[in-house]
Amino acid sequence: MTRVGIVGATGYTGAELVRILMGHPEIELTILTSRNYAGEKFENVYPAMAGVVDLVCEAFDLDDLCARSDMVFTALPHKLPMEIVPALIKRGKKVIDLSADFRFQQAATYEAHYQPHKAKDLLAKAVYGLCEINFDRIQKAVLVGNPGCYPTSVLLPLIPLVKNDLLDLDTLIADSKSGVSGAGRSPSLTTLF
Ligand SMILES: NC(=O)c1ccc[n+]([C@@H]2O[C@H](COP(=O)([O-])OP(=O)(O)OC[C@H]3O[C@@H](n4cnc5c(N)ncnc54)[C@H](OP(=O)(O)O)[C@@H]3O)[C@@H](O)[C@H]2O)c1
Structure with missing residues (x-):
């Protein structure tokens, strides 16, 4: 163990x-x-x-x-x-x-x-x-x-496509969204509903 x-x-x-x-x-x-x-x-x-x-x-x-x-x-x-x-x-x-x-x-x-x-x-x-x-x-x-x-959500789908030369790198846009859990457990004004 x-x-x-x-x-x-x-x-x-x-x-x-x-x-x-x-x-x-x-x-x-x-x-x-x-x-x-x-x-x-x-x-x-x-x-x-x-x-x-x-x-x-x-x-x-x-x-x-x-x-x-x-x-x-x-x-x-x-x-x-x-x-x-x-x-x-x-x-x-x-x-x-x-x-x-x-x-x-x-x-x-x-x-x-x-x-x-x-x-x-x-x-x-x-x-x-x-x-x-x-x-x-x-x-x-x-x-x-x-x-x-x-980065995990962006890299996992993109790496196989980039490795296989299936993308024009100049056209990539990653538009990511997160819920408030992404900011951790400590309360802060910026993450209150
Ligand atoms: N939340 C996510 O979705 C997510 C995803 C990927 C990576 N991360 C990364 O993972 C790490 C932790 O994130 P989290 O969301 O779990 O944070 P969190 O919910 O705010 O928890 C932080 C932990 O660290 C302790 N802590 C805070 N300030 C401290 C200090 N000054 N000295 C000692 N201990 C302290 C807290 O202890 P107490 O028990 O004393 O409050 C708590 O146990 C961060 O670096 C974050 O960027 C987070």
């Missing part, structure tokens, strides 16, 4: 990960971290998970996380993962990051859209986690930068 920890488990992606991983036969979910819900049972945060997961949310503690996991998912807002992922990799953990922090090979691309990158040396190691395209590399990767929801 691979022992897995999720950092930021109470967010939308973290909770979905909990649901998926609890059904995985080779994974033991050992640690779920949260700032606001440390000490709370996960099922109190997500009542639908009652009877599915019997874990209590915990405050993030690097040593504890490393001692109790072989692999870590970081399901945090971007900017935070690059603060902790280097330490996790240094301690031999495999990491799958759901934010944008490790999606781009070039730091300049990230920095053009987000902020200065604090773990540039890891970008060359990171594998873009589009499993339909990078399956073999993902299997061997120590660090996976999962693609965002928009």
Whole structure:
């Protein structure tokens, strides 16, 4: 069994990960971290998970996380993962990051859209986690930068068409829409109905 920890488990992606991983036969979910819900049972945060997961949310503690996991998912807002992922990799953990922090090979691309990158040396190691395209590399990767929801919806249908030279690239337009879940669980005025 691979022992897995999720950092930021109470967010939308973290909770979905909990649901998926609890059904995985080779994974033991050992640690779920949260700032606001440390000490709370996960099922109190997500009542639908009652009877599915019997874990209590915990405050993030690097040593504890490393001692109790072989692999870590970081399901945090971007900017935070690059603060902790280097330490996790240094301690031999495999990491799958759901934010944008490790999606781009070039730091300049990230920095053009987000902020200065604090773990540039890891970008060359990171594998873009589009499993339909990078399956073999993902299997061997120590660090996976999962693609965002928009790029996934755009890339999956387009890559086979582009590879087979069936499209005029100058004519491509991706007009993407998301529901409010795409902005995460924290309430904000811009995502209220
Ligand atoms: N939502 C989507 O559809 C979607 C799709 C693809 C990728 N992503 C990416 O996945 C990542 C997580 O997104 P999400 O939608 O799951 O976010 P979310 O619902 O806002 O959850 C964020 C999680 O991170 C924790 N957190 C927030 N700020 C923190 C801080 N300053 N220090 C420590 N922990 C903090 C929260 O902890 P508390 O429990 O303490 O509140 C919560 O558990 C983001 O990078 C996002 O871009 C999201």
